[in-house]
Amino acid sequence: MIVIDKLSVQYSDGKQVLHQVSCRVNDGESVGIIGANGAGKSTLLKSFVGLLMPSQGRIEIHGVEVNQKNVRKIREMVGVVFQNPDDQLFMSNVYDDIAFGPRNYGMTEEWVKQRIYHMFHAFGIEHLEKSHSNKLSGGEKRIVAIATALVMEPSILLFDEPTSFLDPRMRRRLIELLKELEMTKIIATHDLDMALELCDRVIILKEGSIYAEGQAKDILTNETLLLEAGLELPYCLQKCMDIGKV
Ligand SMILES: Nc1ncnc2c1ncn2[C@@H]1O[C@H](COP(=O)(O)OP(=O)(O)O)[C@@H](O)[C@H]1O
Numbered sequence: 267m268i269v270i271d272k273l274s275v276q277y278s279d280g281k282q283v284l285h286q287v288s289c290r291v292n293d294g295e296s297v298g299i300i301g302a303n304g305a306g307k308s309t310l311l312k313s314f315v316g317l318l319m320p321s322q323g324r325i326e327i328h329g330v331e332v333n334q335k336n337v338r339k340i341r342e343m344v345g346v347v348f349q350n351p352d353d354q355l356f357m358s359n360v361y362d363d364i365a366f367g368p369r370n371y372g373m374t375e376e377w378v379k380q381r382i383y384h385m386f387h388a389f390g391i392e393h394l395e396k397s398h399s400n401k402l403s404g405g406e407k408r409i410v411a412i413a414t415a416l417v418m419e420p421s422i423l424l425f426d427e428p429t430s431f432l433d434p435r436m437r438r439r440l441i442e443l444l445k446e447l448e449m450t451k452i453i454a455t456h457d458l459d460m461a462l463e464l465c466d467r468v469i470i471l472k473e474g475s476i477y478a479e480g481q482a483k484d485i486l487t488n489e490t491l492l493l494e495a496g497l498e499l500p501y502c503l504q505k506c507m508d509i510g511k512v
């Protein structure tokens with residue numbers, strides 16, 4: 267279980283971005299974090315893994331407090347896919363990028379190879395094995411970044427805008443893969459259709475505070491609430507465009 271208790275986070279320039287955020291995420295739950303640009307979604311995800319430390323309040327993951335001392339322990343439990351894939355790809359080829367985490371944690375080469383081929387197969391990206399991560403397209407980078415987080419089979423996965431840059435087929439593959447994964451998932455996203463399909467619960471952030479929280483199907487069908495938070499209904503719930511009039 268993840269417990270966030272009155273979490274406030276401030277950047278080094280003094281800007282306070284999260285204000286007294288409290289929530290819980292149960293094991294195996296899939297939670298969407300939604301909100302307009304600048305609402306604090308990425309800041310919240312960074313706080314989960316100790317990239318930003320609370321100015322007030324605390325976060326506990328499986329009973330371990332997120333602080334400098336526990337960062338390694340926390341990173342073992344929590345896999346992250348950052349908003350910008352360039353932040354997590356730095357080796358000379360795709361295979362080594364995905365292998366970096368497991369090697370760092372002392373996994374055998376045989377284990378690493380098996381897991382990586384499993385990832386390649388799941389996403390259909392076997393052909394990228396020897397490619398230079400820097401030279402991939404945005405969508406390919408995104409998939410490789412996701413593979414680097416999934417390869418360790420962490421008990422909690424955090425995703426920051428996982429479907430951005432993805433073409434429809436890759437987006438679909440990702441959604442189907444995430445559906446099969448039983449670990450706890452926290453997904454910050456503007457892709458409300460994906461949130462509706464994947465998430466049990468949704469939290470709306472507005473200006474760094476929790477604006478609303480509830481079952482995904484309740485929150486994501488509440489147009490008034492979504493508009494108040496600078497969002498709109500998922501596309502699948504919007505009225506069809508009358509193509510004849512376009
Ligand atoms: N490194 C930083 N230093 C100062 N302010 C930041 C930094 N990163 C983000 N912010 C500010 O924090 C607010 C929330 O940003 P962010 O968490 O990225 O929002 P979201 O992911 O919901 O779009 C924004 O107003 C942004 O300008």
Ligand SMILES: [Mg+2]
Nearest residue numbers: 307308349426
């Ligand atoms: Mg963000």
